[in-house]
Amino acid sequence: MSLRKPPLPRLLLNNVSCMRNAQQILRNANVSIHDGGALVLTGTNGSGKSTFLRMLAGFSKPSGGEILWNGHNITESGVFHQYKLQLNWVSLKDAIQDRFTVLDNVQWFEVLEGSQGKSLPALQLMGLGRLANEKSRMLSMGQRKRLQLARLLAIDRPIWLLDEPSVALDDDGVKLLEYIIAEHRKKGGIAIVATHLPIKIEDAMIMRLPPRFPRRMTLVDMLDRGGPI
Numbered sequence: 001m002s003l004r005k006p007p008l009p010r011l012l013l014n015n016v017s018c019m020r021n022a023q024q025i026l027r028n029a030n031v032s033i034h035d036g037g038a039l040v041l042t043g044t045n046g047s048g049k050s051t052f053l054r055m056l057a058g059f060s061k062p063s064g065g066e067i068l069w070n071g072h073n074i075t076e077s078g079v080f081h082q083y084k085l086q087l088n089w090v091s092l093k094d095a096i097q098d099r100f101t102v103l104d105n106v107q108w109f110e111v112l113e114g115s116q117g118k119s120l121p122a123l124q125l126m127g128l129g130r131l132a133n134e135k136s137r138m139l140s141m142g143q144r145k146r147l148q149l150a151r152l153l154a155i156d157r158p159i160w161l162l163d164e165p166s167v168a169l170d171d172d173g174v175k176l177l178e179y180i181i182a183e184h185r186k187k188g189g190i191a192i193v194a195t196h197l198p199i200k201i202e203d204a205m206i207m208r209l210p211p212r213f214p215r216r217m218t219l220v221d222m223l224d225r226g227g228p229i
């Protein structure tokens with residue numbers, strides 16, 4: 001009989017609670033994420049998905065409990081310094097400089113990371129190869145999102161925090177997103193995805209955040225009932 005201990009989860013949320021504007025978003029959550037794992041956050045608009053991701057990125061502290069990376073609390077300054085280098089973040093703010101080329105907008109991040117040679121292949125995979133030398137202001141919303149996803153590939157960090165990564169993507173774009181998440185996980189990477197759109201992520205843990213406010217009748221309900229507005 002083996003007495004070997006099971007491996008530590010790479011990320012562990014230990015009894016974590018989270019507040020925003022003095023309102024509870026998350027209460028006593030316990031989640032373990034191992035290498036290759038995925039967590040999908042769902043919930044209505046304003047339920048706190050982005051807030052939760054920001055907390056995981058260390059931009060805010062849990063109001064209770066602790067977030068452990070390799071068993072260490074990420075809010076400790078020595079740990080945070082290492083932890084933040086593991087993260088790759090896609091948010092609705094795309095940090096794209098319109099006057100730079102598409103390639104520059106990826107390469108700049110790659111250079112900061114101290115690597116080279118991955119930006120163009122990443123853009124090609126995301127279907128933007130032929131636009132690489134165009135100014136970024138030429139890009140459509142979906143193409144801007146594809147550029148953000150190319151950055152994920154060019155920088156190649158193990159923990160991906162993706163806030164609504166499929167917004168503005170067409171069907172092919174969503175398939176590419178699903179593909180790169182699956183490939184990232186095969187290499188042992190972790191994907192944490194906040195979304196209210198369906199994205200196929202195999203064997204993902206799903207965490208549904210409760211609505212922050214009691215639901216009142218909305219315009220959509222009134223239209224469904226066919227009643228007067």
Ligand SMILES: Nc1ncnc2c1ncn2[C@@H]1O[C@H](COP(=O)(O)OP(=O)(O)OP(=O)(O)O)[C@@H](O)[C@H]1O
Nearest residue numbers: 020021043044045046047048049050051052196212
């Ligand atoms: N910059 C901010 N300052 C103060 N409060 C904020 C800020 N951004 C969001 N909030 C509040 O925090 C709550 C959670 O917002 P959050 O953006 O985390 O929700 P979400 O689930 O990601 O929403 P959505 O689906 O609309 O993107 C919201 O109800 C909002 O009122």
